[in-house]
Amino acid sequence: MRTILVGGGAGFIGSNFVRYMLGAHEDVKIVNVDKLTYAGNLDNLADLPEDRHLFIKADISDQVRMEEVIGNIRPDAIVNFAAETHVDRSIHEGLRDFVFANVMGPQVLAEATKKFEIPLYIQISTDEVFGALELDEDRLFHEETPFAPNMPYAACKAGGDLICRSYFKTFGTPIIVTHCSNNYGPYQFPEKFIPQAIEKALADQAIPIYGDGLYVRDWIHVIDHCRAIDLLLEKGVPGEVYNIGVDNERSNLEVVKMLLELLGKPADLTVTVKDRPGHDRRYAIDARKITALGWVPLYGRADFERGLREKIEWYAKNTDWVERLKSRGAEFNSHIKI
Numbered sequence: 001m002r003t004i005l006v007g008g009g010a011g012f013i014g015s016n017f018v019r020y021m022l023g024a025h026e027d028v029k030i031v032n033v034d035k036l037t038y039a040g041n042l043d044n045l046a047d048l049p050e051d052r053h054l055f056i057k058a059d060i061s062d063q064v065r066m067e068e069v070i071g072n073i074r075p076d077a078i079v080n081f082a083a084e085t086h087v088d089r090s091i092h093e094g095l096r097d098f099v100f101a102n103v104m105g106p107q108v109l110a111e112a113t114k115k116f117e118i119p120l121y122i123q124i125s126t127d128e129v130f131g132a133l134e135l136d137e138d139r140l141f142h143e144e145t146p147f148a149p150n151m152p153y154a155a156c157k158a159g160g161d162l163i164c165r166s167y168f169k170t171f172g173t174p175i176i177v178t179h180c181s182n183n184y185g186p187y188q189f190p191e192k193f194i195p196q197a198i199e200k201a202l203a204d205q206a207i208p209i210y211g212d213g214l215y216v217r218d219w220i221h222v223i224d225h226c227r228a229i230d231l232l233l234e235k236g237v238p239g240e241v242y243n244i245g246v247d248n249e250r251s252n253l254e255v256v257k258m259l260l261e262l263l264g265k266p267a268d269l270t271v272t273v274k275d276r277p278g279h280d281r282r283y284a285i286d287a288r289k290i291t292a293l294g295w296v297p298l299y300g301r302a303d304f305e306r307g308l309r310e311k312i313e314w315y316a317k318n319t320d321w322v323e324r325l326k327s328r329g330a331e332f333n334s335h336i337k338i
């Protein structure tokens with residue numbers, strides 16, 4: 001059996017990864033460490049096989065606790081998704097939690113990887129560390145693109161990434177850092193753009209659009225992100241950085257139009273809201289390096305509509321999941337000012 005310690009496995013991508021790995025590999029056991037912040041949801045992990053999935057509530061920035069857990073378990077690999085992830089919260093609620101989770105957390109995991117000689121640690125990061133591209137710019141983010149984070153969330157992620165890099169360069173600690181584009185798919189906390197838009201449209205409420213709506217992101221299905229990490233566990237080279245994206249650049253307006261059409265709602269069921277300060281215009285990924293390892297996404301640009309339709313169907317089938325989140329007082333759009 002291979003034991004993989006997953007950080008943040010009760011969140012959106014982490015829980016999809018745990019589910020995917022347990023389904024794809026019979027020889028994998030997951031130890032899932034999550035602090036269960038507002039974004040962590042044990043409902044995401046219901047019905048997983050108990051003999052191969054162990055949940056531990058812990059904070060990845062707590063060095064004593066994490067060294068106790070990692071020292072006892074001695075996993076074959078660590079994959080860390082745990083982070084504070086909501087850009088708007090990083091702007092409006094202060095950065096303290098972001099620094100602990102996104103900077104201190106990777107430092108604690110890098111130190112434990114070194115101390116207990118864990119064979120591989122994959123730190124999951126974001127394309128937002130590279131800053132923003134212009135709409136008409138003939139340039140993509142590649143692995144060597146210098147960091148230029150604009151959002152406080154992205155700055156904290158960049159800090160964690162650089163600490164990981166320094167552990168490899170200084171101590172040879174086997175760490176890989178990945179930069180993925182925007183994910184969509186099941187189990188996404190409804191404060192994020194696509195689930196929120198679905199939620200609003202289903203309730204016949206106007207979908208909030210920041211500013212002119214021409215903010216472009218490269219949308220990747222979460223399952224393709226999970227498959228990319230699975231591949232890196234097998235073929236990734238420690239010390240290397242891998243960008244993950246599917247060349248599916250879409251503006252927010254375009255995504256909302258597609259959703260409204262799929263839901264059979266009027267195309268003008270939208271409302272313009274006050275723009276996010278310093279809003280990054282465009283992110284776009286050059287994913288040739290991971291593609292060269294043999295990664296072939298299941299949902300390319302041509303499959304985006306199918307991916308959105310499946311996501312809508314998932315939300316329609318899982319209204320209990322949304323309702324339970326709401327009953328726990330989850331805030332869905334507290335930062336949007338109309």
Ligand SMILES: NC(=O)c1ccc[n+]([C@@H]2O[C@H](COP(=O)([O-])OP(=O)(O)OC[C@H]3O[C@@H](n4cnc5c(N)ncnc54)[C@H](O)[C@@H]3O)[C@@H](O)[C@H]2O)c1
Pocket residue numbers: 007008009010011012013014033034035036037038039040041058059060061080081082083084085086100101105124125126127157179180181182183184189
């Ligand atoms: N969502 C995206 O589109 C996207 C894109 C690229 C990269 N990423 C990265 O992927 C990772 C996962 O993102 P997500 O959207 O699933 O996030 P999420 O907010 O849905 O989940 C984050 C999880 O981390 C947990 N957590 C937070 N702080 C913690 C701490 N200190 N200790 C332990 N657990 C903690 C939360 O409880 C939650 O379960 C993040 O590192 C994020 O930066 C996300």
